[in-house]
Amino acid sequence: MPELPEVETVRRGLEPALVGARFARVTLRRPNLRFPFPERFAERLEGRTVTDLSRRAKYLTAGLDSGETLIMHLGMSGRFDVALPDGRNLSPGDFYLEGALGVPKHDHVVMAMGTGATVTYNDVRRFGFMDLVPTGDLAACRHFAGMGIEPLSAALTGEAIARLFRHKITPLKSALLDQRLIAGLGNIYVCEALHRAGLHPETPAGVLARTDGRPTPKAKLLARVIGQVLTEAVAAGGSTLRDYTHTDGTAGAFQHAFRVYDRTGAACTRPGCGGTVARIVQSGRSTFYCAACQPGAGRIPAR
Numbered sequence: 265m266p267e268l269p270e271v272e273t274v275r276r277g278l279e280p281a282l283v284g285a286r287f288a289r290v291t292l293r294r295p296n297l298r299f300p301f302p303e304r305f306a307e308r309l310e311g312r313t314v315t316d317l318s319r320r321a322k323y324l325t326a327g328l329d330s331g332e333t334l335i336m337h338l339g340m341s342g343r344f345d346v347a348l349p350d351g352r353n354l355s356p357g358d359f360y361l362e363g364a365l366g367v368p369k370h371d372h373v374v375m376a377m378g379t380g381a382t383v384t385y386n387d388v389r390r391f392g393f394m395d396l397v398p399t400g401d402l403a404a405c406r407h408f409a410g411m412g413i414e415p416l417s418a419a420l421t422g423e424a425i426a427r428l429f430r431h432k433i434t435p436l437k438s439a440l441l442d443q444r445l446i447a448g449l450g451n452i453y454v455c456e457a458l459h460r461a462g463l464h465p466e467t468p469a470g471v472l473a474r475t476d477g478r479p480t481p482k483a484k485l486l487a488r489v490i491g492q493v494l495t496e497a498v499a500a501g502g503s504t505l506r507d508y509t510h511t512d513g514t515a516g517a518f519q520h521a522f523r524v525y526d527r528t529g530a531a532c533t534r535p536g537c538g539g540t541v542a543r544i545v546q547s548g549r550s551t552f553y554c555a556a557c558q559p560g561a562g563r564i565p566a567r
């Protein structure tokens with residue numbers, strides 16, 4: 265499943281093909297993806313120019329000169345293929361082969377742009393979706409209402425973490441995955457960030473706030489390393505975009521850089537640590553951490 269850095273990599277890859285370009289012809293090959301397409305979807309896109317392409321959590325948002333915004337979610341296996349007028353073919357952030365590359369039956373939306381480029385949405389499992397909402401209502405629309413702060417932005421600070429986690433006794437891992445608090449962080453990057461911050465995943469989230477509500481040093485550190493982990497992953501996705509090939513459909517570009525995720529039994533990579541990566545299950549999902557440098561739940565190590 266594409267996580268936030270992969271979606272950001274896709275956004276950067278699509279930007280030159282979409283922004284400033286007009287939808288000349290939009291072809292839907294089926295009536296729905298995960299949800300039905302919006303009413304008169306193709307008509308509402310055709311003739312419209314894309315003014316900007318942004319990302320909110322794991323959603324792509326393309327602003328249109330009609331005053332509507334096209335929302336796109338990649339689901340489990342969604343990917344875009346960009347055929348440029350000069351014959352070059354790009355698949356921005358193409359981390360998922362699953363045998364689908366070049367299989368037309370999984371090409372569900374074909375967008376012919378006025379520039380001559382063709383942007384094709386391909387989705388084997390069809391958990392992705394597209395929607396159109398008035399741009400003025402974007403923040404309140406059903407996809408974004410109640411959504412937490414954006415982790416790859418200046419909004420994620422130690423102060424914000426302290427404010428959101430104060431008085432919470434839920435484990436840090438669960439609090440970080442709660443989309444109503446911080447939106448778009450997935451299992452992999454939460455494990456990686458907690459390791460870098462030296463925080464045990466079962467630590468009650470509230471300990472990151474002092475009694476007066478101000479952030480602890482660990483809250484500030486956690487905010488910083490979340491940004492670092494995501495930024496590094498985006499950079500890795502971008503740099504390997506051209507020549508990255510998969511055989512098993514599961515690997516991601518950032519995988520080589522994981523310090524704890526899926527490394528059960530391996531030596532901790534923190535210099536001088538000497539610990540071993542362990543796996544526990546929280547809320548039905550695997551958590552990977554190092555018991556040596558992410559010690560005991562319920563207290564903050566004085567590292």
Ligand SMILES: [Zn+2]
Pocket residue numbers: 532533534537538539540554555556557558
């Ligand atoms: Zn360690």
